[in-house]
Amino acid sequence: MAAQTSKFTDACVRDRLLDAADELFYQHGVQAVGIDRVLAEAGAAKASLYAHFGSKDELVAAYVERRTREAREKIVAYVDAAPPDARALRLFDFVVEWVESPDFHGCPMQHIVGELHDDAHPARALVLAQRSWLAERLAEWVRDAGASDVPQVAGALMVLFDGAVAGSELDGSRRAHDARWMAKRLLTR
Amino acid sequence: MAAQTSKFTDACVRDRLLDAADELFYQHGVQAVGIDRVLAEAGAAKASLYAHFGSKDELVAAYVERRTREAREKIVAYVDAAPPDARALRLFDFVVEWVESPDFHGCPMQHIVGELHDDAHPARALVLAQRSWLAERLAEWVRDAGASDVPQVAGALMVLFDGAVAGSELDGSRRAHDARWMAKRLLTR
DNA sequence: ATCTATACAGACAGGTCTGTCTGTTCTGGC
DNA sequence: GCCAGAACAGACAGACCTGTCTGTATAGAT
Numbered sequence: 001m002a003a004q005t006s007k008f009t010d011a012c013v014r015d016r017l018l019d020a021a022d023e024l025f026y027q028h029g030v031q032a033v034g035i036d037r038v039l040a041e042a043g044a045a046k047a048s049l050y051a052h053f054g055s056k057d058e059l060v061a062a063y064v065e066r067r068t069r070e071a072r073e074k075i076v077a078y079v080d081a082a083p084p085d086a087r088a089l090r091l092f093d094f095v096v097e098w099v100e101s102p103d104f105h106g107c108p109m110q111h112i113v114g115e116l117h118d119d120a121h122p123a124r125a126l127v128l129a130q131r132s133w134l135a136e137r138l139a140e141w142v143r144d145a146g147a148s149d150v151p152q153v154a155g156a157l158m159v160l161f162d163g164a165v166a167g168s169e170l171d172g173s174r175r176a177h178d179a180r181w182m183a184k185r186l187l188t189r
Numbered sequence: 190m191a192a193q194t195s196k197f198t199d200a201c202v203r204d205r206l207l208d209a210a211d212e213l214f215y216q217h218g219v220q221a222v223g224i225d226r227v228l229a230e231a232g233a234a235k236a237s238l239y240a241h242f243g244s245k246d247e248l249v250a251a252y253v254e255r256r257t258r259e260a261r262e263k264i265v266a267y268v269d270a271a272p273p274d275a276r277a278l279r280l281f282d283f284v285v286e287w288v289e290s291p292d293f294h295g296c297p298m299q300h301i302v303g304e305l306h307d308d309a310h311p312a313r314a315l316v317l318a319q320r321s322w323l324a325e326r327l328a329e330w331v332r333d334a335g336a337s338d339v340p341q342v343a344g345a346l347m348v349l350f351d352g353a354v355a356g357s358e359l360d361g362s363r364r365a366h367d368a369r370w371m372a373k374r375l376l377t378r
Numbered sequence: 379a380t381c382t383a384t385a386c387a388g389a390c391a392g393g394t395c396t397g398t399c400t401g402t403t404c405t406g407g408c
Numbered sequence: 409g410c411c412a413g414a415a416c417a418g419a420c421a422g423a424c425c426t427g428t429c430t431g432t433a434t435a436g437a438t
Binding site (some may be wrong): 222224225235236239244245 | 424425426427428429
C-alpha cells in the first residue's frame with residue numbers, strides 16, 4: 001500500500017533483515033535465534049520486521065525462499081557451463097566446491113526439515129518445491145548424458161546429492177568426493 | 190546412592206520418562222517438546238525427571254544414547270543373518286524396511302544434528318560415535334564382500350545410507366530403494 | 379510400627395520468546 | 409517550511425520454558 005513512494009528504503013530494511021536472518025538462521029538454527037537477535041544484527045526496529053514479514057514464520061519462509069532461489073541460480077550457472085552430456089556429473093563438482101567453502105556447515109534445507117516438524121509450516125513447502133526442481137533438473141541432465149534408465153539413475157543421483165551434503169557436514173568434504181566418485185562410475189558406462 | 194533398595198521402581202520411572210521422551214522428541218522434535226509435556230505423557234513428577242537426568246539436555250542425550258544403542262543392536266541382528274559377503278548389501282535391505290515402517294519420519298540422528306547446532310551438546314558426541322561405529326561396520330562388510338577398494342566403496346555406501354534416510358523422509362521409500370539399487374550395482378562387479 | 383527412600387503434585391522464580399502498541403526521529407516531496 | 413510515510417526505540421502483555429523447592433503419599437525393610 002505504501003510501497004511506491006520509497007521503494008528503495010523498503011528494500012533496504014527488508015534486505016538488511018533478510019541478510020541478518022540468513023546469517024543467524026543458517027549459523028545457529030531457526031529455533032535458536034530469536035527475533036531480537038535478528039533485529040540487533042540488522043539494526044532494525046521490531047515494528048519494521050512485522051511490517052515487512054508479518055510473523056517470524058514468514059521471515060523464516062522468506063529466508064528459505066531466498067536461499068532456494070539463489071541456490072537454483074548458482075547451480076544452473078555452474079552446471080550449464082559444461083556440455084549437456086557432462087552436466088549430471090558436473091553437479092557433483094558443484095557439491096564438492098560448496099561443502100569445501102569455508103562457511104559450509106550443512107544444508108539449510110535439511111536443517112529446516114529437521115527443525116520444523118510441522119508440515120503446515122510455510123517453509124516446508126518451499127523445501128519440497130526445491131527438491132522437485134532438483135529432481136527435474138537431474139532427470140534432464142541424466143537424459144542428456146545418454147543413460148539407459150533415466151528415472152533410476154536420476155533417483156540414484158538424488159540419493160547421492162542428499163548423502164553428500166548430509167555426510168559432509170559431519171565427516172568433511174570426503175563424503176562429497178565419495179558421492180562424485182560414485183556418480184562418475186554410474187554415468188560413465 | 191539409593192539405587193539398591195528399589196531398583197525396580199527406579200527403572201520403572203526412568204524408563205517411563207525415557208519412553209515418553211523418545212516418542213515425543215522423535216515425533217515433534219527436541220526443541221518443540223517441553224519438559225511438562227514429557228512429564229504428562231510419562232505420568233511422572235518433575236522432581237523425578239531432575240533426580241534421574243539432571244537437566245533436559247541430559248534427557249536428550251539419554252534419548253539419543255538409547256536410540257543409537259538399539260539401532261546398533263537391530264542392525265547387527267539383521268545384517269548378521271546374512272553370510273559375510275552379503276552383509277554390505279543387506280544393510281540396505283534394513284534401510285528399506287526401516288523407512289517403510291509406518292512410524293518412520295526421518296533419521297533421529299540427522300534431526301538432532303539439524304536441531305542442536307551447539308557442538309558442545311552432549312547428544313552430538315553420541316551421534317558422531319554412532320557414525321564412527323557404522324563406518325567401521327561398513328568397512329568390515331565391504332572387505333568381506335571382496336571389494337577391491339575397500340575404503341572408497343565403504344565411503345560410498347556411507348553416502349548412500351545418509352542419502353537414503355534423508356531422502357526417504359521427504360520423497361518416500363523410493364529413495365531407499367534407489368540407494369539399494371546403487372549399492373548392489375557397486376558391490377556386484 | 380516405624381523409618382527411609384522414592385515418587386507424586388504443584389507452586390514458584392527467573393528468564394526468554396513472540397507479537398502489539400506508543401511515541402519519536404528522519405527524510406523526501408511539495 | 410511543512411507534511412506524510414517510513415523507520416527507530418523500547419515498553420508491555422501474555423505465553424512458555426527450565427529448574428528449584430515444599431509438602432504429601434506410598435511401599436518396603438527392620
